[in-house]
Amino acid sequence: MTTLLTGATGFVGSAVARVLAERGHDLRLLVRAGSDRRNVAGLDAELVTGDLTDPASLDRAAAGCRYVVHVAADYRIWVRDPQEMLRANVGGAVAMVRAAGRAGAERIVHCSSVAALGLIGDGTLSDEDTPAKESDFIGTYKRSKFLAEQAVLALARAENLPVVIVNPAAPVGPRDIKPTPTGKMIRDAAAGQMPAYIDTGLNIVHVDDVALGHVLALERGRIHERYVLGGENMPLKDVLALVADVAGRRPPSIRLPEGAVWPVAWVMEMFANLTGIPPLVTRDHLKMARKKMFYSSAKAIRELGYQPRPVRLAVEDAVAWFRANGMLK
Numbered sequence: 001m002t003t004l005l006t007g008a009t010g011f012v013g014s015a016v017a018r019v020l021a022e023r024g025h026d027l028r029l030l031v032r033a034g035s036d037r038r039n040v041a042g043l044d045a046e047l048v049t050g051d052l053t054d055p056a057s058l059d060r061a062a063a064g065c066r067y068v069v070h071v072a073a074d075y076r077i078w079v080r081d082p083q084e085m086l087r088a089n090v091g092g093a094v095a096m097v098r099a100a101g102r103a104g105a106e107r108i109v110h111c112s113s114v115a116a117l118g119l120i121g122d123g124t125l126s127d128e129d130t131p132a133k134e135s136d137f138i139g140t141y142k143r144s145k146f147l148a149e150q151a152v153l154a155l156a157r158a159e160n161l162p163v164v165i166v167n168p169a170a171p172v173g174p175r176d177i178k179p180t181p182t183g184k185m186i187r188d189a190a191a192g193q194m195p196a197y198i199d200t201g202l203n204i205v206h207v208d209d210v211a212l213g214h215v216l217a218l219e220r221g222r223i224h225e226r227y228v229l230g231g232e233n234m235p236l237k238d239v240l241a242l243v244a245d246v247a248g249r250r251p252p253s254i255r256l257p258e259g260a261v262w263p264v265a266w267v268m269e270m271f272a273n274l275t276g277i278p279p280l281v282t283r284d285h286l287k288m289a290r291k292k293m294f295y296s297s298a299k300a301i302r303e304l305g306y307q308p309r310p311v312r313l314a315v316e317d318a319v320a321w322f323r324a325n326g327m328l329k
Contacts (some may be wrong), residue, residue, distance in 0.1 A: 004065040004105075006030045006052070006096060007072030011176045011183065012111065012168065014039035015211035016071055021045070023215060030061045030072070039175050052092025058099035068100035069214060071111040075141065077181050078272060078282050082140040089144035094151050101161045108163045109218050110152050114203065114228060114295050116145040117167055121291025123201070125233070128167070128226040128299055139284035149226075156224055164221035166214055169230035169295055172314040173207035174321035183318065189240045190247035190319045190328055196254035197237050198261065201292035204239060205231030206314035209306075216304040227304060232311040233294035246315050247328075258286050 003025040007013030009032075017040065021027060027045035031037065040047070050057030052072060062068055074088040093110060100108045115137075118130030137143040149165060156163035176183035182204075188194050213229035221227060234242075241251035265286055268279035300306035322328035 001066045002026045002028055002064060003067040003069060004028045004030060004062050004100070005069045005071065007070070007111070008043075008045070009035050009037055009039050010072065011039075011178070011180050012171055012207060012210055013071040014175050015173070015207045016069060016214045017043055017045065019208075019211045019215045020069070025067070028061065028065060030058070036177065038177060052088050052095060055095045055099065058096055059102060062096075062099040062103035062105065065100070065103055065105055067107050067109075067218060068096070068103070068105045069109045069111070069218060070096045070100075071214070072096075073111070073145070075180055076278070077139060077141060077285060078269070078278050079140055080273065080276055085140050085144050086147070089141075090148045090151060093148040094155060097152050097155055097161060097163060101159055106162060107218055108156075108161060109214055109221070110149070110163055110165045111214065112149040112152075112165050112167045112226070113145045114167045114169045114230065114293065115142040116149040117226075117228070117295070119291055119293060121293075123292050123294060125294050125296040127228060127296045138287045139282075142288075153224065162223050164217045164223060165226040166217050166221075167226055167228045168210045168213070169203035169205045169228070169293075171207040171210045172204055172311075172318045174317050176207075176318065176321070179322075179327070186243055186315065186318050187322050187328055189243040189252075190249070190322065192244075192247075192249045194240060195252050196256045197240055197252050198256055198258065198286070198289045199236070200289035201233060201235045201294055202239065203230040203233050203293060203295045204311045204314060205229065205308050206311070206317065209308040213300060213304065213306050216300075216306055220304050222303065227300040227306070228295050228297045229300055229306065229308075230295045230297040231308040231314065233292075234311065235292075242312060242315055243319065246312070246319050258289070261286060
């Protein structure tokens with residue numbers, strides 16, 4: 001059974017590729033020309049060159065595939081050109097699902113994000129049924145993931161395509177080569193470069209659990225349903241303290257009020273717009289931090305048999321990998 005996977009050179013996608021290989025799938029990986037392929041080195045897989053903005057290349061990649069798992073996405077908190085992210089995350093997702101449908105795929109898994117779900121934000125757990133509308137979403141990334149999910153679901157229902165959606169929380173673990181925004185936070189905290197924190201919260205999960213969740217959705221998920229793939233809900237202060245403990249450092253002790261950081265974020269964004277260098281903090285960061293991003297994975301646990309491991313193991317694996325790969329001095 002040939003399975004097409006997009007995004008395999010990235011963090012989550014490379015973990016999904018390994019789980020699929022372990023479960024006997026013949027892998028075909030869509031890769032961009034000139035992409036960093038360290039994460040797929042050594043994998044027994046067919047590499048097909050293509051791009052989410054090139055529908056013809058997606059048709060070629062999907063041809064003859066029994067399953068399609070779409071993980072590729074542009075994951076950045078700040079972008080100089082929002083349309084670039086929208087083309088990849090929204091247009092690319094729809095194009096990939098269309099190509100999978102034309103190829104006659106028996107099952108299509110679309111990797112969305114908890115960023116595409118409604119959010120209560122007061123510490124109450126949100127889930128797949130929490131109401132949401134486009135105006136709720138702060139920043140281009142969250143908006144793009146919401147719009148992509150809505151477009152994919154609409155297409156799947158209109159054309160009766162066998163699509164299942166997964167919504168990962170904040171994954172942590174090995175092979176975060178860029179790193180992702182969450183991985184950068186873990187790396188910086190482990191390096192002692194985050195002496196202060198903002199009062200917010202997030203759901204941290206091991207990337208390998210997220211990967212297995214994708215495959216469980218492929219095998220057991222109900223068509224046109226969504227599944228949160230999360231781990232533990234934690235205040236940011238506790239996340240950073242855990243990272244410090246694993247790395248053998250002192251935890252941050254300074255809580256910053258939003259008002260004190262707002263001018264810094266504004267200046268950093270202005271500098272980023274002039275230079276193209278991503279800012280360390282943005283106004284969207286601060287707006288998002290006003291709500292605790294806590295989610296329930298009960299549906300995935302109940303219907304898929306999803307069982308995330310303790311978050312400490314995710315942090316330990318992430319810190320060890322950053323050290324081993326020279327990304328943590």
